Structure formats: structure tokens, C-alpha cells
Amino acid sequence: MDYIAQFLQQMGEQLRLPVTFVVIEFVGTVAFAISGIRLASAKNFDWFGAYIVGMATAIGGGTIRDIMLGLSPFWMTNTLYLWCCAFAMVCVALMRRHLVRRKDTLLFIFDTIGLALFNLIGVEKTLNMGFPVWCAIIMGCITGAGGGVLRDVFINEIPLIFRKEIYALACILGGVVYVFGLYVGLNTEATAALSCIIVIAIRCLAEIYHWHLPVMKAED
């Protein structure tokens, strides 16, 4: 356990995030990867294909963000994301033998926590590069939701977030709260926590009360 603590510390320094965030990031990465692997397996992908779709779901959003910011994708210097996805493969393979329903709620919670943090990392990283705040909010949204879009392109489906879920909107609101908090001079940690709570709350409420955005109608 001592080794793990030391490792998390190092990761935190490397990613410039507190240790709590590092743990949350791994949980989020695994949850995102599991969502990709499950959808891939429903389409009879082989193990390799499922692994790639899991990776794309977990790191796709951050990869698109980094390329747009002119950086090398974040996962290219850190094996951890590969291991997270391998762990997700094991989880999916084992989950078959257990009750699916309970796991789904747990997975939804992990996925939502991951979304909130990924969004925050995207906003923060873009602000640090000197881009305008509205651009940072968009990049947070791409970080959180881009992986899911890539997953749906790979499994040849219309991206889910374009039709059904309150997903990207939660990211945008969380991003707005974060940059507004920084603007009015709130403490950074407190603002970050508030932003995450907003994202998680909106997504949970949307799930419980079946909130949907109205469908766009063009022709009568």
C-alpha cells in the first residue's frame, strides 16, 4: 500500500493534480473504458477490437483536445491508461457472472464522476494554454464527451449524446461554474469541487427524472 501511495503521489505531481484527483481519474478512465467495451462486445467485436474501443472511449476526448491545443496526446508518455483499459477488460469479463442491474448503477456513478473530472481537466488545461474561457468550456466538453462520440463512430452507431442524454450540457454548465468561480476570485479547489458537483448533480437528476433535450424539428 505504501508503494501505491508513493506512486499516486508521483502521478499527481506529473499531472499537477492532487492525489484525490488522480484516484478519481483512474476510476473515471476505467468506467469510460467499460462503457466502450460493453458496447463493442454487444456487436461481436473480438478482444482486440473491444480493447481499442474501450481505449478510444476512455482517452479519445482528451486526445482530440490535446491535438486541437497543439500538444501530444496525454497518454503517449504514461502507460497507466493502457492498464486502466486492461483492468476494464477484466471487469467486463467477470461482470457477466454477477447481477447486471446493480453493477449498472455503480457504473453510472463512476462514469459520471469521471465525466465531471475529465471536464474539469479539459477546462483547466485549455485555460493554462492561454485560450479564451469560452474555448476552455468547449474543450472541457470535448474532453468529457468526445470519447463517447468516437466510440459510437467505431461501433457504427449515431452518437448517443446527439440524440438522448443530458451529457455535454452538464459539462458545459460545470465549465461555466468553474470559470465564473475563478473570475470572481473563489478558491481554486473549492471552485473545482463545486464544478464537479454541478456536473454530477445535473446528470443524476437528468437520469432520475428522465430529462431530455427537445428534438430538433426541421420539416413538418
Added chain:
Amino acid sequence: MDYIAQFLQQMGEQLRLPVTFVVIEFVGTVAFAISGIRLASAKNFDWFGAYIVGMATAIGGGTIRDIMLGLSPFWMTNTLYLWCCAFAMVCVALMRRHLVRRKDTLLFIFDTIGLALFNLIGVEKTLNMGFPVWCAIIMGCITGAGGGVLRDVFINEIPLIFRKEIYALACILGGVVYVFGLYVGLNTEATAALSCIIVIAIRCLAEIYHWHLPVMKAED
């Protein structure tokens, strides 16, 4: 109106384009966004999804071009493209109540004018970066046609320009005329105008006379 003129002037300086071009660019962006939003709405996308598909159609080509050129995407420092797409959303929502047929002709003209200008911007920007002329022509084509390909990937259809329309070919011919005009020492503005006229003329003629490229046949 004075404010708008001043604003367009500033935009022109920022984009290094004459004021007329700035106006055309906005018209083109709105027309591209409308084409994305209408196709998204035909697939029951929600408002958010339709907005994203509209954005992808309008700025996707230029984004792919900028990433290939090693630049940050052009829209990341300018909110105007977001507003153009929001305006396009309003247009589509209102268009339902009017005659569709007449609007379609108007939209086709706007879309074609936008295509001609986007192509020109792509060629010009790539030449300025020091790439070879043939590469600039390809980048013009990607700027004009890339957004439509991204749109069709998002709505899970085979890209339209690969099967039906004389679209990219018009871009290529417009690009060839532009670089040839510069090569023989013609006036830049005159060459740019000629290039746009070529693109618009080819696309209009193709539409009127139902020109299609032959289908590629591999197996008998």
C-alpha cells in the same frame, strides 16, 4: 450599422481578408451549418446534437486543415463561428413555417458561395505556410468539403460527396485556377475572384444539368 461596419473591418484585419470576404465567410458558415442542422433534425437529433452537427459541418473542414498544417483550429480564438451556428439554428427553426422549395434554392446559392470562399481561404493559408501548390489545392478541397464528410460520419451515412455531387472537383478546379493565376503573375484579387467564379459556375452547371462523376466499378 456603424458598429457592424467597424466590427467587420476588425474581423477582416484579424483574418487578413477584405471586408467583402468576411461577409461572404459568415454567409457561407451559416449556409453550411444549416445543411448540417437540417440533416441532423431529419434523424431526430436533439437541439444540442443538431447544433454540434451544424458546427462540425461549418468548421470541420477548416479544423482538419489547421490540424494538418500544425496550427490551432481557427475558431478557437473567435466566438463568431459559434454565433453563426446559433443563427443557423434559428433559421432552421423558423424555416419550417415557410415554403421549403424557395429556401432551398437560396440555400444552395449561399452554400456554393461559401464553398468557393472556404476553398480559397484553405489554398491561400496553405501557400502562406510554405507548402507546395498541389498540397495547397488539396487543403482548399479539404477546407471546403471536409465539414460535409464529418457531418455524414456523425449522422451515420456514407459521405454524400463520395457518391453524388460534383463538389470537391469544383474546389480542385478553383484551386488550380488560383495557383495558376498567381504563377503567371495575375493580380491577387482578380485571381481570387476568378477562382470563386469557377467554383460557383461548375457547381451550378452540375446542379442544372445533373452532371455526375461515373461510378467506380470493380467487379463485373
Added chain:
Amino acid sequence: MDYIAQFLQQMGEQLRLPVTFVVIEFVGTVAFAISGIRLASAKNFDWFGAYIVGMATAIGGGTIRDIMLGLSPFWMTNTLYLWCCAFAMVCVALMRRHLVRRKDTLLFIFDTIGLALFNLIGVEKTLNMGFPVWCAIIMGCITGAGGGVLRDVFINEIPLIFRKEIYALACILGGVVYVFGLYVGLNTEATAALSCIIVIAIRCLAEIYHWHLPVMKAED
């Protein structure tokens, strides 16, 4: 013939590869392009669409790799890839009149040789940029297999390599052999040749003995 030899020499110097490799690269590019053009023609793409899908198949993997490495795509300063794809178009148009079966075996061999070399180029280029070895192996795999994924997205199919073929796995093993060979101090040329042989052998054996990866099963 003297002109061709001189040209290949120059290409080799430009690409920092021995002349044999340059020849193999062109053969591989043509084989990849043919696979894209044939699948596009099966979906009634027009000539332009088939050409673009052929290009995407041939250069898509290397383009994704270069963008991730922060470089301009390799084909943007060299017209040769455009000509390779044009040559592939002619091949497909002519192949219709000949026996399809024999050509397919030849094509499979060319495609496999191309895969082995593309993989090697990807690994080598990434190592030269100073990224870790595991990242280089992934980039080799993306160089070899990314074009096929892009092709399948464009023709609106689930990427073949996620479901059926031992393709990316051959790349990964070839990459592991290459970096291991360099690590233990083997001669570079010998290691490169060994890596290519491994990729070709695995893919041929997989084809002959119908090896498949097991399908990922999530729900019972």
C-alpha cells in the same frame, strides 16, 4: 531505368530509408489503396470518392500518427502518394477483366508486405522523436492499421480489424521484436528485417489456418 534508380535513391535519402524499403513502401501504398478503392466501388462510390477512400486507406494511418507526434502529415511534401493511388485506380479498373482469384492472393501478399513496412516506419519514427518504446509500438500499429479503420468509417461499416482479422496483433508483435532487438544490441537492418518477417509470417499463418481472436462476450 537510370532515371528511376536515381529517383528512388533521392526518395530513400529524403525518407531516410534504403532503396529496397522505398520500393516496398510504394508497393504497400498501392496495395492499401487498391483495398480501399475496391470496397468503395462495391458501395457505388464515384471515381472521386473511390480515389479519396483509396488515399485514406493508404495514408490515413501515417497521417494519424504524424498528427499525434505533432508533425505535418508525411504526404504533404511528396506527390508520390497521390500517384500511387492514381496507379491503384488504374489497377482496379483493369483488374475487372482478369481473373479475380489469382489477383487476390497477389494483393494479399502486397498488402501484408506493406503492413510490415508501414508498422516498422511508424515504430522507427516514434522512437526517433524520443517517445517511450511501448508508445512506438502503438504508433507502428496505428500506422499499419489506422488507414483501414478510416476506410471503414468512410464506407460506413464497422472496422474490419475490430471483428475479424489478425492484423493489428501482427503489427504489435513485429513492433515488440523490433524494439527488443534494438534493446539487446542487434544490428538495425537485421532487426528490421526480422520484424517484417514476423508480421508477414503471423498474418499469412492467420490467413491459412483461419486464426481469429475470441469474440468479447459481455452479457450472457
